[in-house]
Amino acid sequence: MDTEINKHPHRRYNILTGEWILVSPHRTKRPWQGKTEKNNVEKRKTYDPSCYLCPGNSRAGGETNPDYKSTYSFENDFPSLLPEAPVKDFENGLLKAEAETGICKVVCFSPDHSLTLPLMEEKDITQVVKLWKKEYRELGDKEDINYVQIFENKGEIMGCSNPHPHGQIWSQKSIPTEILKKSKHFKEYWNKNKSSLLGDYLKQELELNERILAQNEHFVALIPYWAVWPYEAMIIPKKHYQHIGQLNTEEEKAFAGIIKKLTIKYDNLFETYFPYSSGIHQIPTDNKEYPEWHFHMSFYPPLLRSATVKKFMVGYEMFAGPQRDITAEQAAKNLNELSEIHYLNH
Numbered sequence: 018m019d020t021e022i023n024k025h026p027h028r029r030y031n032i033l034t035g036e037w038i039l040v041s042p043h044r045t046k047r048p049w050q051g052k053t054e055k056n057n058v059e060k061r062k063t064y065d066p067s068c069y070l071c072p073g074n075s076r077a078g079g080e081t082n083p084d085y086k087s088t089y090s091f092e093n094d095f096p097s098l099l100p101e102a103p104v105k106d107f108e109n110g111l112l113k114a115e116a117e118t119g120i121c122k123v124v125c126f127s128p129d130h131s132l133t134l135p136l137m138e139e140k141d142i143t144q145v146v147k148l149w150k151k152e153y154r155e156l157g158d159k160e161d162i163n164y165v166q167i168f169e170n171k172g173e174i175m176g177c178s179n180p181h182p183h184g185q186i187w188s189q190k191s192i193p194t195e196i197l198k199k200s201k202h203f204k205e206y207w208n209k210n211k212s213s214l215l216g217d218y219l220k221q222e223l224e225l226n227e228r229i230l231a232q233n234e235h236f237v238a239l240i241p242y243w244a245v246w247p248y249e250a251m252i253i254p255k256k257h258y259q260h261i262g263q264l265n266t267e268e269e270k271a272f273a274g275i276i277k278k279l280t281i282k283y284d285n286l287f288e289t290y291f292p293y294s295s296g297i298h299q300i301p302t303d304n305k306e307y308p309e310w311h312f313h314m315s316f317y318p319p320l321l322r323s324a325t326v327k328k329f330m331v332g333y334e335m336f337a338g339p340q341r342d343i344t345a346e347q348a349a350k351n352l353n354e355l356s357e358i359h360y361l362n363h
């Protein structure tokens with residue numbers, strides 16, 4: 018469906034957040050004068066004695082990591098949230114604050130310092146999925162935890178200084194802004210149509226087949242129509258699940274498989290350890306019912322046209338709203354033309 022609108026400046030609507038993004042496809046024709054050189058990717062060591070996440074090493078907080086063989090999670094030594102809040106909410110005129118409590122954890126994906134998700138075996142990524150499930154349940158079961166955010170910051174460009182394969186989980190008492198926004202749109206659609214907003218969107222995307230990157234029996238990876246980041250992608254379960262705790266053994270494996278497929282494509286795009294922030298959006302753990310919700314995992318990678326040229330969210334984007342040049346369809350096409358085998362394994 019290559020519509021006329023795709024060739025000219027237009028705005029696309031994000032059905033999940035209600036926000037708009039400006040798309041300027043004509044600008045991809047302008048000459049590029051920036052840097053385009055390749056990154057020199059060095060092969061990493063499997064163990065780094067100075068890494069605070071490697072098995073057996075001491076952490077900054079004084080603890081020592083066990084000699085773990087698969088995945089390993091622990092409470093962050095420098096957490097952004099603390100379980101106890103010795104303060105009360107505050108309001109004075111137009112000044113308003115709320116005490117916030119929570120638990121922050123670090124999740125090591127593998128004992129091998131040299132790996133990343135795309136370089137890990139599917140069976141080992143499945144162990145990561147199992148640990149995410151366990152943490153989502155255990156943290157979510159706590160009385161004061163009403164939301165659990167699972168995420169990964171990958172690459173120095175994303176502010177992650179340690180290359181050891183790991184992610185984080187921040188769980189807290191309040192429900193964060195992005196979740197509230199999506200809840201509103203899921204609910205409005207559910208009340209009107211009695212079906213899943215994301216489930217119906219997925220059906221349409223599968224019919225059009227313009228932005229699909231990969232799929233298996235249980236999951237689809239695609240570039241959302243309203244993507245902001247150049248190669249932003251989303252993994253959506255085909256079943257209408259509200260959270261990852263609902264995945265069965267076979268679905269855990271399928272989730273791991275599609276994560277591997279997508280991240281291999283990412284690495285192959287600019288032949289680098291492709292940086293991104295990824296996160297899973299799912300229902301709050303406040304014991305309320307959210308039948309309208311459809312869990313999903315999003316990837317926000319900053320790279321634009323090489324291993325070193327990133328997209329900056331500045332100027333218009335800071336003051337008005339996000340904008341992109343390369344269309345979501347072109348981004349999908351670029352990724353779909355790449356090999357499914359990691360470039361380091363060729």
Ligand SMILES: [Zn+2]
Nearest residue numbers: 068071130181
């Ligand atoms: Zn390490």
